[in-house]
Structure formats: C-alpha cells, structure tokens
Amino acid sequence: MKKILAILLALAMFATVFAGCNTKKPSTDDPGATAAPGSETTEDGSTPLVVGYSNFSSKFSPFFSETAYDQDVWALTSVSLLGNDRLGAIVEKGVTVEKIPYNGTDYEYPGMSDLTITTNDDGTVDYDFVLREGVKFSDGEDLTVDDVIFTMYVYADPTYDGSTTFFALPIKGMEEYRSGMDTLLNLIFEAGKDNTDFTYFTEEEQTAFWEKYDKATLDLAQEIVDYCVANGYADEGDVSGAAGAWGFEVAEGGTVEDFAAALTEAYGSDVAGMINTENAGSSVEDLFPDLGDYSGKGIKTGDSAANIEGIKKTGDNSLRISLTKVDATAIYQFAIPIAPMHYYGDKAKFDYDNNQFGFDKGDLSTVRAKTTQPLGAGPYKFVKFENGVVSFEANESYFLGAPKTKNVQFLETNDTDKLNGVITGTVDITDPSYSMDTVKAIKEANGNDSVDGDKITTSTVDNLGYGYLGISAKAVNVGGDIASDASKNLRKAFATVFAVYRDVTVDSYYGEAAEVINYPISNTSWAAPQKTDADYAIAFSKDVDGNEIYTSDMDADAKTAAALKAALGYFEKAGYTVADGKVTAAPEGAKLEYEVWIPADGNGDHPSFMMLNLASDALKTIGITLTVKDLANSADLWTGIEADSVPMWCAAWGASLDPDMYQVYYSGVESGQDAGGSNYMYDIADPELDQLIMDARSSLDQAFRKQTYKACLDLIVDWAVEVPVYQRQNAIIFSTERVNIATVLPDITTYYGWLNGIQDVELNAK
Numbered sequence: 001m002k003k004i005l006a007i008l009l010a011l012a013m014f015a016t017v018f019a020g021c022n023t024k025k026p027s028t029d030d031p032g033a034t035a036a037p038g039s040e041t042t043e044d045g046s047t048p049l050v051v052g053y054s055n056f057s058s059k060f061s062p063f064f065s066e067t068a069y070d071q072d073v074w075a076l077t078s079v080s081l082l083g084n085d086r087l088g089a090i091v092e093k094g095v096t097v098e099k100i101p102y103n104g105t106d107y108e109y110p111g112m113s114d115l116t117i118t119t120n121d122d123g124t125v126d127y128d129f130v131l132r133e134g135v136k137f138s139d140g141e142d143l144t145v146d147d148v149i150f151t152m153y154v155y156a157d158p159t160y161d162g163s164t165t166f167f168a169l170p171i172k173g174m175e176e177y178r179s180g181m182d183t184l185l186n187l188i189f190e191a192g193k194d195n196t197d198f199t200y201f202t203e204e205e206q207t208a209f210w211e212k213y214d215k216a217t218l219d220l221a222q223e224i225v226d227y228c229v230a231n232g233y234a235d236e237g238d239v240s241g242a243a244g245a246w247g248f249e250v251a252e253g254g255t256v257e258d259f260a261a262a263l264t265e266a267y268g269s270d271v272a273g274m275i276n277t278e279n280a281g282s283s284v285e286d287l288f289p290d291l292g293d294y295s296g297k298g299i300k301t302g303d304s305a306a307n308i309e310g311i312k313k314t315g316d317n318s319l320r321i322s323l324t325k326v327d328a329t330a331i332y333q334f335a336i337p338i339a340p341m342h343y344y345g346d347k348a349k350f351d352y353d354n355n356q357f358g359f360d361k362g363d364l365s366t367v368r369a370k371t372t373q374p375l376g377a378g379p380y381k382f383v384k385f386e387n388g389v390v391s392f393e394a395n396e397s398y399f400l401g402a403p404k405t406k407n408v409q410f411l412e413t414n415d416t417d418k419l420n421g422v423i424t425g426t427v428d429i430t431d432p433s434y435s436m437d438t439v440k441a442i443k444e445a446n447g448n449d450s451v452d453g454d455k456i457t458t459s460t461v462d463n464l465g466y467g468y469l470g471i472s473a474k475a476v477n478v479g480g481d482i483a484s485d486a487s488k489n490l491r492k493a494f495a496t497v498f499a500v501y502r503d504v505t506v507d508s509y510y511g512e513a514a515e516v517i518n519y520p521i522s523n524t525s526w527a528a529p530q531k532t533d534a535d536y537a538i539a540f541s542k543d544v545d546g547n548e549i550y551t552s553d554m555d556a557d558a559k560t561a562a563a564l565k566a567a568l569g570y571f572e573k574a575g576y577t578v579a580d581g582k583v584t585a586a587p588e589g590a591k592l593e594y595e596v597w598i599p600a601d602g603n604g605d606h607p608s609f610m611m612l613n614l615a616s617d618a619l620k621t622i623g624i625t626l627t628v629k630d631l632a633n634s635a636d637l638w639t640g641i642e643a644d645s646v647p648m649w650c651a652a653w654g655a656s657l658d659p660d661m662y663q664v665y666y667s668g669v670e671s672g673q674d675a676g677g678s679n680y681m682y683d684i685a686d687p688e689l690d691q692l693i694m695d696a697r698s699s700l701d702q703a704f705r706k707q708t709y710k711a712c713l714d715l716i717v718d719w720a721v722e723v724p725v726y727q728r729q730n731a732i733i734f735s736t737e738r739v740n741i742a743t744v745l746p747d748i749t750t751y752y753g754w755l756n757g758i759q760d761v762e763l764n765a766k
Helices: 068-076 145-156 174-178 184-191 203-230 239-245 256-267 271-277 415-424 436-446 485-500 502-513 556-573 609-620 635-642 687-697 702-719 754-760
Strands: 049-053 099-102 105-108 113-119 125-131 181-183 298-300 311-315 318-323 380-386 389-394 407-412 456-462 465-471 514-516 577-579 582-585 593-598 625-630 648-654 722-735
Touching (some): 049 415, 068 380, 068 754, 125 145, 145 311, 181 184, 203 256, 203 271, 256 271, 415 722, 436 456, 436 502, 465 485, 485 502, 485 556, 485 702, 485 722, 502 514, 556 577, 593 635, 635 648, 702 722
Parallel strands (some): 049 407, 593 625
Antiparallel strands (some): 099 105, 181 298, 311 318, 380 389, 389 407, 577 582
16 A cells, blocks of 8 residues: 555565555566576576566565565565474574474474563563574575664664664663764755755755755755646635645645655655655656665664664574563564675674674675665575566575475566466466456356366465555544534445445455455454454444344345434434434534445446445435445546545555554554544544554564453444455466465465475476
C-alpha cells in the first residue's frame, strides 16, 4: 500500500515469500525485454530453476531494500541471526536444533544462533546469542560475531535511513550513541537560508542544497497540481483547489510557490518523506537525485557515547543485547540478516576494544555502494540483474549443504502471464493471483478437475493480511465529535449493511480460496480470535440494543431485511429522522449521501465490489444514497485518503509475524498529545485503545498479549471504522513436469515458504 508508514518488522526473516499485499515498485528495466526462459541453459550448461516474480527495483540490500520482491533477492543470498518456524514463532535454538512439531510431524530449523532471554529484577532484559561455528560467506570468508556487531551498528548509525527500526529499540545506551551527531541535511535546514555560521558545513554546501531543495519542492508542487487538474480534482490554474484536494491550505489565487512553501512547512527537512508521501508520479531520485549526499553524511555536533552499552561481545562467538525495559517486538527485530563486514564495510576499521565497528560513524558510503549487489552466507550467490532477470548460482559452502540446483533465475513476469508461464514452460514456479478464474484455469490445464496434476501442483496458504472496508471517523460522524455514541452509531449503520453481504461477495469472487472474517486481524496471527472462543462474535450482527440481528433459519432476503431494520435503528440513535421505514433527515455534521471508493480498475474487478453495490441498492430503499466510486488508478485512493476526502473505501492490509497494533491504530492521545500517530486513515482517538496497545507491547507473556489484543479488536469494532471482509489464500504453483515435487519443502505455511527449502529443490531430468 502506497501510504503505509513503515515496512513490517519481520522482513529480515527468510520466511514469507511472494507477499501478495505488499506494494511493488515498478522496475526501471524494460518489462518487454527478452528473458531467459526455463527451457534454456545457462553458461555452464545447466538448466536454471526459473521463478516468476513481479518487477524489481534493484535495491537488493539488507539495509536499504523497500519492496518484498527486492527483499527476496538479498534473502536468497543471506542468513539471519534468528529465524522462525512454520507457525511464525521465533526459533530460539538454531544451533542445538530442537525439533518443533507441526501438523503431526517434528521439524528441525537449523539456524545461526542459540538465544537465551533473561528478564532481570530491575525490569531490564538480556538477549544472549551464541553463534553457529564454521559458517562461511559465499566468497569463502568466515562468518563471525564481528559481522553481527557490524550489522547492528549500521542499523544504529545516526545517518541510517532505511526501513528497519532496530535503532528505535530500548537498547541500553542507544540514545547516547546516536546523540552528538546529525546529518548534513538536518543541519543546513535547521540553520536556514540566511545562515552565516559555517561551523558544520561550507557556504558552498549550503547554497547548493537550497537550490536543489527549492527546485525539488517546486517541481513536486507543480506535479501535484498537474495531477489534480488531469484527474478532475481541480480546475486548470487553480493551485488553491489542487492544494486543498491534496490536504494543504493555500490562499485563493495562490501560486505554485505558495504550495511549495506549504509543503516545506509540513515536512521541513524530511525531503524523502515529503516526496514519497505526496508522490504524484516522480520519485525521490527524480526530484532530488543528490539527496543522499546530504541525508547520508553525518556531522559531529557534540559529545556522544563511543559505543552502544547494550551491545556487548561476550566471547569469540557470542554477544549480549540488553534492553532497558520489556519490548515484545524486540525479538522480531533481532531477526536481522548477518551482513559480511569485509564486503559492506571495512575490516581494517573494526577494533571492538577501541570502539571501531567496521566503518566510520556517520559514514555509510561503503554500505550504500553495495545496494544493488548483495552478498551473504545464504544458499545462493547473486550474479547479475539484467533484462528483467535476476541470476543466482549455488553457494557451494552453504551451511546446510550446496543447493541441488546449480542456477536459479527470478524472472520479471506480469501477473496476467504467471499462470500461462508455467503452462508454456517459461516459468517453473510462481504466484498467480488466486481467484476462482485461476483455479478453473489450473484445473483445465491439469485435465482432472484438481489444482494438483500432471501439469501443475498447487500449494495454498492463508495470506499474511486481510481485506477490509474502511470508514473514516473524521469524514463519517455527527457534529464533528468522532468518538460520540451518535457518531459510532452512524458508522455502525453502514457497517451493518455492508457486513450482511460479505458471504455472497467473497464466495462469488474467491469461492473456496477465501473466507469471511469477523475481526480486523489476519487469521494467520496467533492473536486472532477463534470461532471456538467463548466470546467470539460475528462482526456487526447486533442491533443498537445489543440483540442478535439474525437467526439460523433466515434466508438471504430475510437477513437483508433484518440488517436494514437494524441499520434504521442505528441511524435513529445517531440523530437521524426516521419515519415509515426510511431516513428523511440527517443531524448536523452528518449527511444522507456518502461515497465509498474502491480501486476496481474502473470495471468492478475487486473482491468487495459486489458488496458495495448490493449495499448501495439496499440503503437506497431506506433513504440513504451510497455512491460507489470505481477507481481505474489505485493510486488515486491513497491520494484521496491522504487528502481526507474519502469517507469509506475498500483495500487490504498486510501483516507481520507479530500482531503489534501500534502502526495502524495508535493515536497518541493516551500520552496526552494531540490525536495523530499512524492511524490517520481511520482517525481513531481513543486513550483506552492506546493504553491497551502499549500494555501489549510491554509484555512477553503471549497469553496476556492475546487477551489484550482481543480487547483492542473489540474497541476497534465498536468504533466501526473497519469492517473485516475476507481472509484470502495465496497460491504458489509448481510445474509438475519440470520440478521434482518430492524435493519441495513439505508443509509450506504462511510463515514458512518454499524458499526456506530451496537448497533441496531439484528439476526433473529431461
């Protein structure tokens, strides 16, 4: 999703492959270029295993990758400090290798370390790691604890600006280490254009920066205006209207320069954040190509700690990470890739006893220089990326043994071509969108009315995420009070009508490839309520008095009638005038007409499209107009949400291994600050919800966390800002003709994909 605020914490784990809900940045390479198909041989004469992927963006770095597909590239070449099992739990004994049962079978998960966690009497927590011995990087160099420490110090550097938030963990001494240094970007910006103090930078650097910054913001403002005009959000020449549609205030008759000034006021020195968030076409590289020269250069401004006290080398093969307090998310963030210091850094600059960690503090230039060329201790070595093909060759020194297949290729493939690629032989393994049409096509290819056959073998797992309908509390409320009972009742009126059509909608689009869910959380999570739980409830199935809306003997028409009756009750309690089974007037701040946006390609191609149209027709019968806005360009949805102009919408969330809700629902009001945080999509402002989220983050007791998250989910449902719709399945399809299916990883799960066993995959002999 375009506007997600942070990459998921578990990306470093080599587990979830082909993450279907993640944003994919288009590659700059020619998608029509000729690529090596699976039937062709490589230079050494071997036949490669060809995997169909969506486009790459060439950021194949464990430090700076942005998309799920780029992450899979470096993950294939890397190993992580910690891994996870088939249920998504962290494997704490990767060296001693304890057997963990799943689906009636005991499995081993050999990894890089053994972990011991100690909670101390003073509330601090120690994580002790002992590394596996004898592991080598693919270039033959030994993997040591120094490489782990180097990797951690890169993530902790004051100039690190990648997506990993390791530096935000409460590691003892982290803040002291990161203080006393700032980036050249921040220093120049804070000094201002009229600065005459050149203690930390030169006048020439200052002048050059402001010229580039002013041009970048002006170009961005103009691009937004052009976009708004082209898409009907503003009239030609109406900068004020365009800025308003984008969520900024510019006086009537204002200029593009005024709009640029508003952008500057909103974002300050966060140029990358401004361009990425307010993006209307061009990237950071397009608008400010030299930004890294400023954001990536650290300048010493005062005293700081020479090391991070909480990262200690405790032996030739061990280290300890000490946290100042309990943080339930920490263990997932310790699942970092182990990057070779001799490649990404400089061995000559590592002297642990003298506080040197493989690079100069504040200078990650050697790390950034390797962004497109990954290297690690994983099963394969990166060879090249050209003509839409990422090429790998086997790492003969891989700690689990040399891979059985010598060469692997990740081939850029349009989603519409993935299934056909397996059928025709240009692709061996891929991840087509798994809908009823896909299932039908697979069965036809196999000729046996099954998704497994002589042509194709299919593996399905629940997607790490879920589909939902969102309702903005800021846009759908009564009297401007988003938290009032009246406002919640208004949103529940709509939610009740949407919810009744979920079953028929999901079944018609996905068939058996998805199911309706009742809580705003993926069914794959250990925190998800189960149908067998005593307090499990069907979403929006009670009326305003708390009575059940439906009975077991109701048919579809009866359920619709019951839902509309319940909706009228909610509308009335929200302050609407209801007479003779119809809504006739709205209270102040509310309306009789609302819009719901859905990115269905302009032709209704979306899992929730039927639900919206059925709800629209039904609401019309009780006096409410719901207009369904089908967007041909999905980017328009995120633009509209950012501009607070979307009352309701349909989309899907991605998820992580840990169910932490901070990134989506925390508002900050619990701590006394103004409502904000990261739930700008829903605009919830609930101190009780905030406190529960923080309580769950502060415990390592999974039973307590699950109970607390259930309370969070109940509050979110009560706010009626999100209608859970579906949990879909992902499919990985294998060419039965070309891949030896017996060598594919058994019991593939959402959290443990086939790539975890790629070293054992063999192609069938020709």
